Amino acid sequence: MKDSKKFAVIGSPIKHSLSPKIHQIFASKLGIEISYQALPIEPEEFEASVEKLFDEGYDGLNVTLPLKELAYRYADKQTQESEMCKSVNTLWKEGSSIMADSTDGRGLLKDLDDKRVDVLDKEIVILGAGGSAKAIIPSILKASPKRITICNRTLSKAEMLAKEYVSLKIPIEIIAMTSESDLRPDLVINTTSAGVLNQGLEIPNNLFTADTCVYDLSYSRMETPFLQMAKKFGVKRSYDGLGMLVNQAALSFAIWTKLVPETDIAKDDIL
Numbered sequence: 001m002k003d004s005k006k007f008a009v010i011g012s013p014i015k016h017s018l019s020p021k022i023h024q025i026f027a028s029k030l031g032i033e034i035s036y037q038a039l040p041i042e043p044e045e046f047e048a049s050v051e052k053l054f055d056e057g058y059d060g061l062n063v064t065l066p067l068k069e070l071a072y073r074y075a076d077k078q079t080q081e082s083e084m085c086k087s088v089n090t091l092w093k094e095g096s097s098i099m100a101d102s103t104d105g106r107g108l109l110k111d112l113d114d115k116r117v118d119v120l121d122k123e124i125v126i127l128g129a130g131g132s133a134k135a136i137i138p139s140i141l142k143a144s145p146k147r148i149t150i151c152n153r154t155l156s157k158a159e160m161l162a163k164e165y166v167s168l169k170i171p172i173e174i175i176a177m178t179s180e181s182d183l184r185p186d187l188v189i190n191t192t193s194a195g196v197l198n199q200g201l202e203i204p205n206n207l208f209t210a211d212t213c214v215y216d217l218s219y220s221r222m223e224t225p226f227l228q229m230a231k232k233f234g235v236k237r238s239y240d241g242l243g244m245l246v247n248q249a250a251l252s253f254a255i256w257t258k259l260v261p262e263t264d265i266a267k268d269d270i271l
Helices: 020-031 043-055 068-074 078-084 104-114 131-140 155-163 225-232 240-255
Strands: 005-011 034-040 060-063 090-094 097-101 124-128 147-152 172-176 187-190 213-216 237-240
Touching: 005 020, 005 043, 020 172, 020 187, 020 225, 020 240, 043 068, 060 240, 068 131, 068 213, 078 104, 090 240, 104 131, 104 240, 131 147, 131 155, 131 172, 131 237, 147 155, 147 187, 147 225, 155 172, 187 240, 237 240
Parallel strands: 005 034, 005 060, 124 147, 124 187, 147 172, 187 213, 213 237
Antiparallel strands: 060 090, 090 097
16 A cells, blocks of 8 residues: 655756645645655656656656647547647546646636736736747636737747637737737736846837736746836736746646645745
């Protein structure tokens, strides 16, 4: 009989992942014992490594870059949300089948709800059109915003992403980062890593007002460069993505253990 459940997060690079710490906090609060490791795995090792880990008795895996799309294709069964994302961050087994889900978008919406940020019938601007944007858009669409505008340096990439959702009733528009804009969004979500990498992030003119809520998927002990920039434009409500990280982890934890952990964790306990 197994003494404790075994989990891991896989990806590359992985050594700075906060997932082991977050999941151990969940387990401690629930009074259970788990093992949770951060394991470096390259794309060419993915299938053999995942098969080996499940053979060794792992009960669930979190998947991060650059393996999320590989994990989606590898799984035997995917949730509806991950079908829309074409990428996953959570794997587990049911019988002989590898199951897959994407909890990123639901984690974001849970954090927004905790912070009393409305999405229903709101104007949403998403900065960036990469994997992070792709992972959250399906959940945002399910929350019925008024419109989503994808803002990206490369318009063709934004167009490709928007086309994946043309069958849905909610309009998705695209604009270039450097565009003149008359948008007055209720919520701006930054999915780019430009601020973290100390790269300049050009945004449409007049994007921010004092009433705009700003959310940065990146997080750090100090305020992120993107949030600092937003405040210079008079933004009063701004949040980093640590709450999303905790909430998407909680959703994975619940899938694996059937237990719902508390997500009210102090920032200093994680970073």
